[in-house]
Amino acid sequence: MEAINQRGKTVPKIPLIMDCDPGLDDAIALLLAMASPQEIDLLGVTTVIGNTPLENTQQNARRICELAKRSDMKVFKGCPRTFFAKLFSSETTYSATDIHGETGLGGCILPPPTMLLQPQHAVSFIIKTLLESPTKITLAPSAALTNIACALVMEPRIKDKIDKVVLMGGVIGLGNITPTAEYNFYCDPQAAYVVFTSGIPIVMMGLDVTRKTQTSEDWLNQVKSLRTPVSQAIVDMLSYYHRPDAILEPGVSGGVLHDPNVIAYLLKPDLYNGREVYVEIDISPTIMAGRTTVDWHGKLKLKPNAYVINEVDVKGFFDLLTERLKYYNSSPSSPSPEIKDCFQSPFQQTLFPDLN
Numbered sequence: 001m002e003a004i005n006q007r008g009k010t011v012p013k014i015p016l017i018m019d020c021d022p023g024l025d026d027a028i029a030l031l032l033a034m035a036s037p038q039e040i041d042l043l044g045v046t047t048v049i050g051n052t053p054l055e056n057t058q059q060n061a062r063r064i065c066e067l068a069k070r071s072d073m074k075v076f077k078g079c080p081r082t083f084f085a086k087l088f089s090s091e092t093t094y095s096a097t098d099i100h101g102e103t104g105l106g107g108c109i110l111p112p113p114t115m116l117l118q119p120q121h122a123v124s125f126i127i128k129t130l131l132e133s134p135t136k137i138t139l140a141p142s143a144a145l146t147n148i149a150c151a152l153v154m155e156p157r158i159k160d161k162i163d164k165v166v167l168m169g170g171v172i173g174l175g176n177i178t179p180t181a182e183y184n185f186y187c188d189p190q191a192a193y194v195v196f197t198s199g200i201p202i203v204m205m206g207l208d209v210t211r212k213t214q215t216s217e218d219w220l221n222q223v224k225s226l227r228t229p230v231s232q233a234i235v236d237m238l239s240y241y242h243r244p245d246a247i248l249e250p251g252v253s254g255g256v257l258h259d260p261n262v263i264a265y266l267l268k269p270d271l272y273n274g275r276e277v278y279v280e281i282d283i284s285p286t287i288m289a290g291r292t293t294v295d296w297h298g299k300l301k302l303k304p305n306a307y308v309i310n311e312v313d314v315k316g317f318f319d320l321l322t323e324r325l326k327y328y329n330s331s332p333s334s335p336s337p338e339i340k341d342c343f344q345s346p347f348q349q350t351l352f353p354d355l356n
């Protein structure tokens with residue numbers, strides 16, 4: 001399939017699989033992708049444990065698809081735990097309700113999904129889709145890399161069918177779950193290690209850049225003025241971070257939109273700058289677990305294995321997001337679910353409000 005770019009040239013659409021753990025910022029990444037059908041051919045959405053248990057992430061992915069009037073989207077349930085058992089010992093013992101709310105979508109209450117969950121396991125879907133595809137496919141993970149690593153271990157031939165992995169995870173500087181580690185990679189360092197040693201082209205969207213895309217009340221008002229069920233849901237999700245008593249990470253003044261950067265990069269790579277460097281994932285069972293050592297200055301003289309982004313045009317990012325959300329003013333097809341009162345229950349405060 002093809003699309004027309006800004007210069008009037010015909011360019012192929014990006015065949016894409018999103019792997020996520022919705023999660024507030026995952027939800028906005030999904031909405032951005034589904035609002036960009038001219039550029040992105042979204043083949044399916046796979047889910048994994050992360051911000052909230054797997055049952056919530058798969059249900060939330062379907063809720064968001066229905067909100068976007070895309071009940072035709074294929075949503076798959078993936079791994080209920082990660083390789084690294086320290087944090088996720090089982091689906092039933094993990095809870096992050098203080099971070100992303102009871103359901104993973106903050107206090108925004110969307111109706112239970114009515115669209116069906118696909119019966120195939122997410123990892124099987126990833127493998128089958130890649131092997132059967134006549135062209136290469138891009139993967140966009142915005143969670144622990146468990147599903148992607150499982151697919152690579154089960155069927156190494158898929159490497160040749162992956163165009164690139166554009167992921168949210170890692171950090172050059174300080175972590176957000178430990179002093180050194182970013183949340184997604186801390187949740188499953190071994191999975192991140194498998195991906196970063198695979199030889200597949202990787203674009204790493206780490207905290208260094210995603211922390212720069214913080215919501216403001218002005219931007220939320222812009223979104224609110226769109227007056228659609230989608231815009232209202234986004235405002236309700238993100239208003240939490242703008243409460244007077246919200247406890248935010250030092251240097252953070254709003255909601256940090258980590259995951260939508262992955263989709264924004266695919267739509268407008270000119271918004272970003274980075275460097276091809278060597279990245280190593282710490283898989284030691286220590287305080288360093290999940291740390292990304294980024295050889296920014298090439299000290300180790302090792303072959304680069306990732307394009308690490310460190311700069312973003314913040315205004316351009318939010319302008320893109322606002323412009324694309326207008327898609328939902330006029331999007332066709334099935335009826336949108338009714339938005340219930342998004343402030344039925346008070347939000348919980350959190351020490352880690354920007355966890356991705």
Ligand SMILES: [Ca+2]
Pocket residue numbers: 020021022023025026050051142143259356
């Ligand atoms: Ca996420």
